[in-house]
Amino acid sequence: MTAGSAPKWRRLEPDERREQIFVCAAELFGERPYAAVSTADIAARAGVARGLINHYFGTKRELYLAVVRRTLTLPPSAVTTLPDGSLTERTDAAVDWFLDMVSKQQKTWLAAITPEGIGRDEEVEHILDEADREAAGLVLEAMGFDRGDERWEQLIAIVRTYAGMVKAASREWLDRETLNRRQVHTVLSHVLRTLVADVIPRARTQSE
Amino acid sequence: MTAGSAPKWRRLEPDERREQIFVCAAELFGERPYAAVSTADIAARAGVARGLINHYFGTKRELYLAVVRRTLTLPPSAVTTLPDGSLTERTDAAVDWFLDMVSKQQKTWLAAITPEGIGRDEEVEHILDEADREAAGLVLEAMGFDRGDERWEQLIAIVRTYAGMVKAASREWLDRETLNRRQVHTVLSHVLRTLVADVIPRARTQSE
DNA sequence: GCCGCTTGTTGGCGAAGTGTCAAGAGGCGC
């Protein structure tokens, strides 16, 4: 027995502690819906007093929003290298890149895109909006469009529409397993090609 | 002053009271996220004691699920009459019919398809699943497919993928107002046509 | 018209969850 007085708890740098709590919260919010996760649960998993959560994040809801924000904001590993080449080559590459990314973070991704039953949450929606807009911009650039385009907002809207399909397709593939990767690839790249080649040119003429 | 002893409250038929509470709950759950609606709020709006909610629905959550179930289960006004004719005519008609329906129940529809930030809710997902499957079946039949098809499940999956796009497009149109009805129509019918004509035949050959 | 019974409805209690805050203790610096 080393007579030492083992400290009851260890003192951490604020950033460190904050991150630790954040990670535990992210796990739990990924497993159960918001209302089914208590701050006591989070504190317990982090091995920390419940009050500390409020100290670092203010409110359970604020903590939740922080988790949502980080989870949905896609890592900037994004743009990287999409090849030049024919339209088909580029759409194929884009879809492939995306499916790779999704299959890596499978669990997180699925938890993040799962639709809720009913009841709108303004703040969450806003975060999702921004994330989608960002992703849509990257896709458009990869397809050879220019951010300066006069109808940029409209292009974004169309791609965001497509994003809805991408999310649904991901669920069919990873969650329900009703489609395999190749089938999902076929559907998504076909549709993306149709959008770029046929729909976008046509939509431009229908602004009013 | 009629000396009468005005009763403090009126006694209703169970079905009647149940419905009244249900309607108030549906309104509130449509306005705010689940956790931001208290049973006291619902009881207040219904002009009823809070305990009565538990008497009729057991739990706040059960009441919520009941609301979700009814809201997401589309009215059977669905099938009705989709014309024969060329593929283009049929896809156009299907998309038109759908956009009409959506624009009528705008508010409810938007509240129902709004995505949540993170955190999966098994039961809600299951309800959504069933609703989507039902809708997908109708679309497929309208497109001339047969429920007896050997790959019916796979077809359902593809159309459910498309449903994700439909929902996203509805938000762009009704909520963000970044696309007008004609543009949404163009996008959706184009894609639906592509799916039926090109993708589905191809996907069948990629089952493994 | 009064009374009694059925049952829809209320109101309060106990448990659980959340935010606040003053007091306590880890551990670096002198």
Add this chain to the structure above:
DNA sequence: GCGCCTCTTGACACTTCGCCAACAAGCGGC
């Protein structure tokens, strides 16, 4: 070894939820 800064705890006040025994609305019998 001592003191101090501040990270961390634990308890308190308040809100919300599910439960249940008691209450009373109002129909039917006499």
